[in-house]
Amino acid sequence: MSGRFFLDTNVFVYAFDSNSPEKAATAKALIREGLTKEIGIISYQVIQEFLNVALRRFKKPMTTVEAESFLGLVLRPMCSVQSSHSLYGRALAIRDRYRLSWWDSLIIASAIEGRCARLYTEDLQNGLVIEQLIIENPFRPSC
Numbered sequence: 001m002s003g004r005f006f007l008d009t010n011v012f013v014y015a016f017d018s019n020s021p022e023k024a025a026t027a028k029a030l031i032r033e034g035l036t037k038e039i040g041i042i043s044y045q046v047i048q049e050f051l052n053v054a055l056r057r058f059k060k061p062m063t064t065v066e067a068e069s070f071l072g073l074v075l076r077p078m079c080s081v082q083s084s085h086s087l088y089g090r091a092l093a094i095r096d097r098y099r100l101s102w103w104d105s106l107i108i109a110s111a112i113e114g115r116c117a118r119l120y121t122e123d124l125q126n127g128l129v130i131e132q133l134i135i136e137n138p139f140r141p142s143c
Contacts, residue, residue: 004039006111007031007078008121009049011138016058023139030120030138034078043081043110045103050075081110094130108133 007030014020015027034040051071054062062070081087091109095102104124111119111133118134126137 003037004041004114004116005030005034005118005120006041006043006107006114006116007034007046008107008119008123009046009053010122011120012046012050012075013053014139016054018059026138031074035074040078041080041111041114041116042075042078043107043114044079044083045106045110047071047075047079081114087113098128098130100124108135 011027011030013027014023015031017024017027031040051067054070055064055067087106087109090112091102091106094100094108095105098105100108107121108119108124108130112131116133118136120136120138122137122139124135124137126135126140128135
């Protein structure tokens with residue numbers, strides 16, 4: 001594994017959440033680190049999910065121009081995992097073995113395919129290890 005990490009959709013959504021300033025700051029820091037150090041990875045699925053939320057569910061939805069800008073400056077540079085038969089096969093195996101949803105299994109498979117050491121998400125069990133990939137909730141309060 002490497003120092004690369006995978007960012008789930010919720011990280012990008014929290015970066016725009018003015019109601020949760022601590023989560024927004026954490027999300028922005030992860031995105032910034034991923035971009036500047038070129039170690040942040042996402043998949044096409046994350047782009048689709050984020051744009052759906054940003055264009056429809058944000059308190060003030062993104063405009064098309066804002067979405068295109070964010071896509072070009074942030075999302076596209078981080079997108080290095082594309083759909084493939086092997087990705088879907090791995091996701092199916094993860095789904096069966098760990099009894100996870102299809103979408104969560106696909107995110108995990110994408111992180112593994114992207115050779116990431118960590119997957120940052122709040123949607124899965126913090127500390128779970130799948131094929132050497134460590135799932136971490138970056139928004140979990142530290143003890």
